[in-house]
Amino acid sequence: MTLNVDAGGRWIDPDRVESCIQALSQYGAHGETGVARLVYSPEWVAAQDQVAGWMEEAGLRVERDAVGNVWGYLDGQHRERPTVATGSHIDSQNPGGRFDGALGVVAGIAAVAALRERHGQPQQTIGVVSLVEEEASRFPTANFWGSRAIVGRIAPEEPRRMRGYDSVTMAEAMRDVGLDPALIEEARRDDIETFIELHIEQGPHLEQEDIPVGIVDRITGYRQYLVMLEGAANHAGTTPMDLRRDAMAGAAEIISGVINTAHRMGRPCVTTVGRVNVSPNERAVIPRQVAFTVDARSPDPAQRELLLARHEALIAEVAQRRDLSVNLRVDSDRPPVACDPDVVAAITAAAAEGGVPAITMTSGAVHDTMQFAEIAKIAMIFVRSRGGISHSPEEFTSAADAAAGTEVLARTLHTLAYRR
Numbered sequence: 001m002t003l004n005v006d007a008g009g010r011w012i013d014p015d016r017v018e019s020c021i022q023a024l025s026q027y028g029a030h031g032e033t034g035v036a037r038l039v040y041s042p043e044w045v046a047a048q049d050q051v052a053g054w055m056e057e058a059g060l061r062v063e064r065d066a067v068g069n070v071w072g073y074l075d076g077q078h079r080e081r082p083t084v085a086t087g088s089h090i091d092s093q094n095p096g097g098r099f100d101g102a103l104g105v106v107a108g109i110a111a112v113a114a115l116r117e118r119h120g121q122p123q124q125t126i127g128v129v130s131l132v133e134e135e136a137s138r139f140p141t142a143n144f145w146g147s148r149a150i151v152g153r154i155a156p157e158e159p160r161r162m163r164g165y166d167s168v169t170m171a172e173a174m175r176d177v178g179l180d181p182a183l184i185e186e187a188r189r190d191d192i193e194t195f196i197e198l199h200i201e202q203g204p205h206l207e208q209e210d211i212p213v214g215i216v217d218r219i220t221g222y223r224q225y226l227v228m229l230e231g232a233a234n235h236a237g238t239t240p241m242d243l244r245r246d247a248m249a250g251a252a253e254i255i256s257g258v259i260n261t262a263h264r265m266g267r268p269c270v271t272t273v274g275r276v277n278v279s280p281n282e283r284a285v286i287p288r289q290v291a292f293t294v295d296a297r298s299p300d301p302a303q304r305e306l307l308l309a310r311h312e313a314l315i316a317e318v319a320q321r322r323d324l325s326v327n328l329r330v331d332s333d334r335p336p337v338a339c340d341p342d343v344v345a346a347i348t349a350a351a352a353e354g355g356v357p358a359i360t361m362t363s364g365a366v367h368d369t370m371q372f373a374e375i376a377k378i379a380m381i382f383v384r385s386r387g388g389i390s391h392s393p394e395e396f397t398s399a400a401d402a403a404a405g406t407e408v409l410a411r412t413l414h415t416l417a418y419r420r
């Protein structure tokens with residue numbers, strides 16, 4: 001992939017970025033605009049090979065690690081200094097769109113290729129990584145497989161225990177593509193100074209503000225619960241209301257209450273009840289048990305704590321008043337992650353230099369970058385998503401917006417990796 005500079009002083013050619021997105025979307029193409037590219041599938045292998053090929057064409061030194069992450073390096077003059085890295089993931093939802101993840105990989109290669117052509121060898125090595133898996137679309141609990149391997153957060157028994165929707169284990173899937181699950185530890189890195197991920201916004205804010213690029217200063221924290229309420233099943237016609245232990249009545253109050261709590265607290269708090277199971281689930285029987293999920297998020301640590309405290313207090317109060325037993329299971333929990341202020345400042349300055357309109361914002365979705373926060377300074381660059389849609393074949397980002405984000409990425413990497 002060769003990069004060129006247009007008369008307006010832009011470092012990035014929108015057509016090159018766009019054509020790579022189009023080319024990558026053919027691996028696992030689903031319908032007109034969708035992509036179904038699950039980790040370690042044949043189409044995923046072919047896509048990762050394509051990415052490695054583009055890295056080589058761009059003059060990068062290519063390495064593959066123990067879980068299949070592909071790294072392309074533009075080596076710096078000072079090899080002893082840590083690496084400035086960028087990248088994203090190339091697996092997709094089943095099906096998802098062309099841009100989620102893929103754009104960050106394509107943008108990373110385009111940005112580094114432009115830097116090499118314009119500025120030659122950097123002081124510090126720049127790495128572009130195409131991560132193996134973020135979406136958990138083949139294995140329900142594999143989220144961030146590639147980035148977790150890099151930061152050393154994969155437990156030794158996970159590859160054997162983890163089973164995909166196709167009932168293949170992660171260990172088998174890895175062996176099928178020539179990787180040895182016993183060597184995962186070798187993917188671990190301690191030499192990454194900074195990680196910057198470019199990603200589609202997956203939300204409506206940039207479109208609402210009519211701005212192409214967002215600079216992420218904080219990634220949301222979340223907690224996901226499974227709430228199980230248990231009362232007593234009984235006849236729907238003969239049991240007086242005051243004598244019931246109705247699990248549905250409790251669930252209805254709690255579900256409405258938690259959603260309204262987030263609604264009243266306002267942006268950026270969000271609470272979602274996405275799954276409900278009712279037992280016995282009959283027309284004329286008072287439900288004995290209702291189990292439902294609660295997903296609550298805020299990027300602000302104090303606000304997240306307040307939101308969660310209100311949810312938990314409500315659940316306890318309703319259960320007690322309605323004489324229901326309650327089991328509150330926390331399935332996942334992550335505090336918000338702050339991006340590095342110096343990196344955020346570098347991105348902000350890069351956007352101004354490149355003439356790209358940008359605003360600072362928080363990320364309500366979680367990303368591989370959150371994993372990198374354990375070992376590196378992090379930040380993210382968002383580009384506008386049409387209609388705020390993602391995880392769908394309808395997902396769309398214009399070539400101009402994709403190039404604008406890539407421009408900001410290239411200039412940021414220049415600031416960070418070419419300084420003496």
Ligand SMILES: [Zn+2]
Pocket residue numbers: 089100101134199
């Ligand atoms: Zn993504």
